Amino acid sequence: MKTIGILFGVENSFPSALVERINARNIEARNGEGVRAEFVLAGAVALRQMPRYAVIIDRISHDVPFYRALLKHATLQGTVVINNPFWSSADDKFFNYALADRLGIAVPPTVILPHKKLPGDTTERSMRNLEYPLDWDSVFAYVGEHGFLKPVNGGGWRDVFPVHSREEFFRAYDASRDLCMMYQKAVSFTAYFRCFVVGQKKVRIMAYDPRRPHEERYVKSPPKYPRLLLLRMEQDALKLCRALGYDLNTVEFAVEKGVPYAIDFMNPVPDADVNSVGEENFKWIVREVANLAITKALAAPKPLELRWSSMLGAGARAKTKKKGAGKRLSPVARIKRAKGERPIATPTEP
Numbered sequence: 001m002k003t004i005g006i007l008f009g010v011e012n013s014f015p016s017a018l019v020e021r022i023n024a025r026n027i028e029a030r031n032g033e034g035v036r037a038e039f040v041l042a043g044a045v046a047l048r049q050m051p052r053y054a055v056i057i058d059r060i061s062h063d064v065p066f067y068r069a070l071l072k073h074a075t076l077q078g079t080v081v082i083n084n085p086f087w088s089s090a091d092d093k094f095f096n097y098a099l100a101d102r103l104g105i106a107v108p109p110t111v112i113l114p115h116k117k118l119p120g121d122t123t124e125r126s127m128r129n130l131e132y133p134l135d136w137d138s139v140f141a142y143v144g145e146h147g148f149l150k151p152v153n154g155g156g157w158r159d160v161f162p163v164h165s166r167e168e169f170f171r172a173y174d175a176s177r178d179l180c181m182m183y184q185k186a187v188s189f190t191a192y193f194r195c196f197v198v199g200q201k202k203v204r205i206m207a208y209d210p211r212r213p214h215e216e217r218y219v220k221s222p223p224k225y226p227r228l229l230l231l232r233m234e235q236d237a238l239k240l241c242r243a244l245g246y247d248l249n250t251v252e253f254a255v256e257k258g259v260p261y262a263i264d265f266m267n268p269v270p271d272a273d274v275n276s277v278g279e280e281n282f283k284w285i286v287r288e289v290a291n292l293a294i295t296k297a298l299a300a301p302k303p304l305e306l307r308w309s310s311m312l313g314a315g316a317r318a319k320t321k322k323k324g325a326g327k328r329l330s331p332v333a334r335i336k337r338a339k340g341e342r343p344i345a346t347p348t349e350p
Contacts, residue, residue: 001033001035002033004037004054006019006038006057007040007060013272014272015059019039054080055296062088062268068089082247082248082296087244092153094110099240100265105236106259108187108261109144110185113139115176116177118178140166143184146185148184149173150181193207194252195237196272197251198247198248204288207219207222226258236262250270251267272285
């Protein structure tokens with residue numbers, strides 16, 4: 001029996017609907033065994049413990065270190081985890097913005113800042129490599145005085161400060177404690193979208209308003225938008241998720257003067273609750289994630305390369321040298337080459 005496990009926390013509607021959807025398909029595996037889904041039951045894990053699940057859909061390990069360690073071990077033993085716990089463990093939002101910029105995707109000017117207060121177990125001597133005083137004039141010349149101060153790791157708008165002047169910026173920076181913060185230029189958007197991306201192939205573009213209360217942010221009756229705008233967001237969202245290695249993600253775009261700026265795309269456990277995304281979006285998400293999980297459960301097992309270099313494209317680099325191509329590839333290009341991905345053309349603005 002090929003078993004798909006759902007690992008989750010406080011959410012209810014999505015995990016339950018996913019299990020029901022998969023089991024209702026009555027899928028038969030190639031060798032005659034069936035495919036079924038269930039909620040993961042986890043206890044103490046031994047080093048050589050063999051995996052119970054062919055696929056695990058992760059909805060909680062970003063908040064629970066025990067679950068993250070369990071999923072890494074399961075990956076080592078051959079389980080396919082959605083999303084790959086090694087990729088998401090190594091990710092941060094500043095890297096995401098730098099990657100998007102390298103890929104040619106529009107992002108607002110962004111800088112990463114030193115901690116306002118020293119991180120735990122450090123002293124001033126630990127920070128001897130830091131420039132002091134910081135060149136704040138260059139920061140404001142690059143970003144401007146209207147922006148957002150937000151953590152390099154975080155979500156749910158926690159510790160995000162909107163600022164409209166230097167005075168507001170420094171008050172917010174003083175309140176950031178020992179968090180590592182970014183400062184990003186504000187986008188005066190006329191439209192905002194959240195794109196749900198599944199399997200690095202399927203995209204659901206949803207009109208979204210982050211200024212509304214959480215349960216009202218998905219716009220139920222959006223106006224019609226330019227076709228080229230929708231196409232560009234779809235292609236940019238796919239390009240980002242393929243480069244990041246995410247099979248499940250949401251990519252948020254803020255549109256200013258016709259340009260969609262990628263604002264947030266580090267969401268390996270994106271909101272999928274029916275009460276927030278709405279009934280139609282919920283049905284699409286459940287269907288496509290169920291299809292993805294079944295496809296991965298039925299796929300032939302792939303040999304696991306137990307070295308970080310394989311994830312960073314070293315194998316592809318070695319092959320390039322053997323072929324005598326003589327071209328130096330960027331880190332992003334190596335990742336894309338290792339995945340066998342072809343670049344996606346971004347349409348020009350109308």
